[in-house]
Amino acid sequence: MTRTPISSANEAILKPKVLTMNNPSYVEKEYLGRLQELVEFHVLEQDGHEATAQKIKDAVEKNGSFVAFLVFMEWKHKERPFPLNENLVGSLVDSGCDLIACGGAGFDWADIPYLTSHGVYYANTPDSAAVRTADSTAMMILQALSGSSEREADARAGRWLNFDKLAKDVRRSTVGIIGMGNIGKLVAQHMHHFGMKIIYYNRSRLPSSDEEQFGKAEYVSFEEILVRSDVLTIHTPLNESTRHLLNRSTFARMRDGIIIVNTSRGPVIEEDALVEALESGKVLRAALDVYEFEPKIHPGLIKALNTTLLPHSAVANATILQDQQTEVLANLEAFLKTGKPNSPVNTPVSRGEESSAGRCHIA
Numbered sequence: 200m201t202r203t204p205i206s207s208a209n210e211a212i213l214k215p216k217v218l219t220m221n222n223p224s225y226v227e228k229e230y231l232g233r234l235q236e237l238v239e240f241h242v243l244e245q246d247g248h249e250a251t252a253q254k255i256k257d258a259v260e261k262n263g264s265f266v267a268f269l270v271f272m273e274w275k276h277k278e279r280p281f282p283l284n285e286n287l288v289g290s291l292v293d294s295g296c297d298l299i300a301c302g303g304a305g306f307d308w309a310d311i312p313y314l315t316s317h318g319v320y321y322a323n324t325p326d327s328a329a330v331r332t333a334d335s336t337a338m339m340i341l342q343a344l345s346g347s348s349e350r351e352a353d354a355r356a357g358r359w360l361n362f363d364k365l366a367k368d369v370r371r372s373t374v375g376i377i378g379m380g381n382i383g384k385l386v387a388q389h390m391h392h393f394g395m396k397i398i399y400y401n402r403s404r405l406p407s408s409d410e411e412q413f414g415k416a417e418y419v420s421f422e423e424i425l426v427r428s429d430v431l432t433i434h435t436p437l438n439e440s441t442r443h444l445l446n447r448s449t450f451a452r453m454r455d456g457i458i459i460v461n462t463s464r465g466p467v468i469e470e471d472a473l474v475e476a477l478e479s480g481k482v483l484r485a486a487l488d489v490y491e492f493e494p495k496i497h498p499g500l501i502k503a504l505n506t507t508l509l510p511h512s513a514v515a516n517a518t519i520l521q522d523q524q525t526e527v528l529a530n531l532e533a534f535l536k537t538g539k540p541n542s543p544v545n546t547p548v549s550r551g552e553e554s555s556a557g558r559c560h561i562a
């Protein structure tokens with residue numbers, strides 16, 4: 200694969216300008232070339248929150264308005280300059296930016312109400328994140344059922360044949376899926392293939408053809424999913440109604456010896472309550488990729504042997520950046536051609552009534 204930095208000094212004057220955070224270095228050269236015929240890219244390298252906000256202000260001052268701001272993730276940057284709020288992107292928004300397209304499925308780091316009320320689309324990258332997150336979730340469910348982290352610790356410590364806590368049989372276990380969006384459905388597909396019974400809780404019921412495909416998955420109430428799940432896996436976005444969805448009271452209502460898996464967002468679980476439930480044995484094991492106060496992990500989780508802990512890396516495989524950066528650019532391309540990105544998470548208020556043709560930047 201060719202890695203092609205985009206030029207920050209394209210000549211064409213009449214092309215709409217697009218500001219990017221980092222280079223889309225993993226995108227196929229031909230695709231990038233086609234987009235460079237449509238727009239003029241300006242690149243800034245990400246920094247801390249305040250420093251990035253200043254770089255954005257400087258870019259606007261120097262170049263005038265940008266039609267879009269694209270955020271490309273890079274491995275070398277360990278921390279993100281978020282939150283993506285008025286302080287970070289206010290200068291862009293005020294200068295007429297219509298689209299912010301960002302790598303990543305979650306968008307809790309962006310002030311969506313601010314963007315919506317200022318007429319700006321926010322687009323995420325659900326497709327590239329979904330497959331990797333679902334694959335990692337399946338792996339973590341199997342790890343937690345088998346107690347592989349405890350067994351590995353035994354092996355490393357030379358403890359042989361320690362069968363105090365035997366693996367649970369995947370084929371005789373029920374997985375409860377909270378949130379049946381793209382990721383939840385892929386997890387259902389994976390775990391059905393492993394022979395698990397699937398139950399799910401979601402805002403709305405899936406078409407019966409989907410339920411059939413997942414081995415007659417059952418749509419259940421929130422209370423029912425707590426008491427019937429052997430493994431509970433969370434795939435909801437983080438918002439005010441899902442913050443601490445799992446808390447002291449819900450843990451108390453779950454079946455004894457439940458397994459908790461979370462690859463969505465940490466604050467969906469009240470971590471203190473989870474630690475208590477792991478200590479009491481109410482929760483047999485937890486497999487987590489996300490934490491309430493990232494990048495800090497609760498000391499009680501680190502200490503516990505019955506946890507499998509990953510550093511928010513469920514999506515991180517060798518090809519994610521290529522797919523994610525391409526998905527960000529596809530959002531831009533769709534927006535330029537139709538006035539709407541492929542995967543908007545909001546409907547900007549001032550534009551809700553406009554016809555999409557009215558917003559096209561490219562005929």
Ligand SMILES: O=CC(=O)O
Pocket residue numbers: 302303304305306328514
């Ligand atoms: O956390 C990862 C994502 O939101 O894609």
